[in-house]
Amino acid sequence: MTDRSPLRRARDNATELASLAVTGFWLVALVTGQEWWLAALLVGYVVVVPLTELLYGDTDEEAADADEVEPALSSDADDETPLERLRRRYADGKLTDEQFERKLERLLETETLEDIEDSAAVREQERERQRETERT
Incomplete structure (x- = not known):
């Protein structure tokens, strides 16, 4: 620190x-x-x-938001749900507890956990289809 x-x-x-x-x-x-x-x-x-x-206000949050703009290191990062991305940024230490909670509340106001899980399942199905297409 x-x-x-x-x-x-x-x-x-x-x-x-x-x-x-x-x-x-x-x-x-x-x-x-x-x-x-x-x-x-x-x-x-x-x-x-x-x-x-x-x-x-929130210069730390602006800096954390700027981290999102940087290109992803792997192609799997593009497939992350907003909740997974938020958890990863918190685990990486890019967000404070307060920023994590505030962003989580904002995320949950716009999406329910079921919506997030459903969109993750749809993305996984799309990835499977792409893999099948690449194999043929």
């Missing part, structure tokens, strides 16, 4: 830091009896946090 400077860690966690700052700001305003605490809450979570996410 590489050591990262505090500035680099802050940049990587900018959205979380912005959320923490917004929460602290409006909570202090609420506890001290300021009337504008609700406005601070709304502006913070509707403007500041999303803007921070747009500017600094």
Whole structure:
């Protein structure tokens, strides 16, 4: 694991830091009896946090997505299901636990496990047909 400077860690966690700052700001305003605490809450979570996410969010995920663009080392990698590819990238250490869970949730929102298994079975049948065609 590489050591990262505090500035680099802050940049990587900018959205979380912005959320923490917004929460602290409006909570202090609420506890001290300021009337504008609700406005601070709304502006913070509707403007500041999303803007921070747009500017600094998920650079690790972008780098991991760039790994997908690289050509596969073997022809079997092209036949991987999205779930298999996700598992392989996690096992290779290209994804953190949080990135793996987030991508898995996104994948499962669009596909059920049965759909993934069905598409894998269809691909396997296509490979078998190709092998038969190559033999003749």
